[in-house]
Amino acid sequence: xxxxxxxxxxxxxxxxxxxxxxxxxxxxxxxxxxxxxxxxxxxxxxxxxxxxxxxxxxxxxxxxxxxxxxxxxxxxxxxxxxxxxxxxxxxxxxxxxxxxxxxxxxxxxxxxxxxxxxxxxxxxxxxxxxxxxxxxxxxxxxxxxxxxxxxxxxxxxxxxxxxxxxxxxxxxxxxxxxxxxxxxxxxxxxxxxxxxxxxxxxxxxxxxxxxxxxxxxxxxxxxxxxxxxxxxxxxxxxxxxxxxxx
Numbered sequence: 703x704x705x706x707x708x709x710x711x712x713x714x715x716x717x718x719x720x721x722x723x724x725x726x727x728x729x730x731x732x733x734x735x736x737x738x739x740x741x742x743x744x745x746x747x748x749x750x751x752x753x754x755x756x757x758x759x760x761x762x763x764x765x766x767x768x769x770x771x772x773x774x775x776x777x778x779x780x781x782x783x784x785x786x787x788x789x790x791x792x793x794x795x796x797x798x799x800x801x802x803x804x805x806x807x808x809x810x811x812x813x814x815x816x817x818x819x820x821x822x823x824x825x826x827x828x829x830x831x832x833x834x835x836x837x838x839x840x841x842x843x844x845x846x847x848x849x850x851x852x853x854x855x856x857x858x859x860x861x862x863x864x865x866x867x868x869x870x871x872x873x874x875x876x877x878x879x880x881x882x883x884x885x886x887x888x889x890x891x892x893x894x895x896x897x898x899x900x901x902x903x904x905x906x907x908x909x910x911x912x913x914x915x916x917x918x919x920x921x922x923x924x925x926x927x928x929x930x931x932x933x934x935x936x937x938x939x940x941x942x943x944x945x946x947x948x
Contacts, residue, residue, distance in 0.1 A: 708728040731869070736905055737905075743923065744925075753777060753785060784868050785872070787874075794855055799845060800845055807863070808829060837891060839861065854884075892914065918932050
C-alpha cells in the first residue's frame with residue numbers, strides 16, 4: 703500500500719530546544735494510527751508541521767498522488783489539499799445551530815464567490831443530514847451548538863471536518879473530558895471514519911487507544927521510539943522506561 707503522507711527526517715528547534723529530531727513517519731490512504739508519548743515528546747509540533755503551522759529546519763513532508771511537498775504550501779492550501787485537523791478544545795460556532803455549523807463547513811469547500819451566492823440545495827441538505835446521522839447528532843440539528851455537551855461539540859467538529867471531505871484527519875486527544883458513553887461513541891465514530899480515509903489520533907488515554915485497536919507510534923524527545931500494535935509497544939522496555947513507567 704502506498705503512503706498517503708510520508709514524513710522523512712524532519713527536525714525543528716525552538717530557542718535551542720530540539721522539539722523534533724530527525725523524525726520519519728508514514729501512513730496509508732485508509733488507516734487508523736494512534737500517536738502516544740509523554741509531554742514534550744513532539745506530538746503537537748508534528749501535527750503543526752503536517753498542517754503547515756510550523757516549518758521544520760530540515761526534512762521532507764510528501765503528500766498524496768501525484769506526490770507534492772507540503773512544505774511548499776500554506777496552511778490554507780494544505781487544508782484544501784485534504785488534511786483536516788481537530789484540536790483538543792472544540793471550536794464550533796456556539797451561537798449557531800448544529801445545522802448551520804455543518805452548512806458553513808460544506809460551503810467552505812467552495813470558492814469564496816461560490817459560497818457568497820450559494821443557497822442550500824437538496825443535495826446540501828441531504829449531505830448535512832447524512833453527516834449529522836454519522837456523528838450522532840441527527841436529533842440535535844436545530845439546537846444551538848453552545849447547548850451541546852462537551853462530547854457532542856467534539857462530534858460536531860468532527861462532522862464539520864468530514865463535510866470538507868478530508869483524506870487525512872488529525873484528531874488531538876478526542877477522549878479528554880468525555881463521559882464513558884461519549885468515549886464509546888467517539889471510538890466507534892473514529893473507527894468508521896478510518897474505513898474511508900486516514901485518521902491520526904494523538905491521545906494520552908491508553909484505554910482509549912486500546913479500544914481503537916490500531917497501529918501505534920510512540921514519540922520520545924521528538925523522534926519515533928517504537929511502532930506497532932499497542933501490545934508490542936507497551937512491552938518495549940524503552941517505552942516502559944520513558945513513558946509507561948512514569
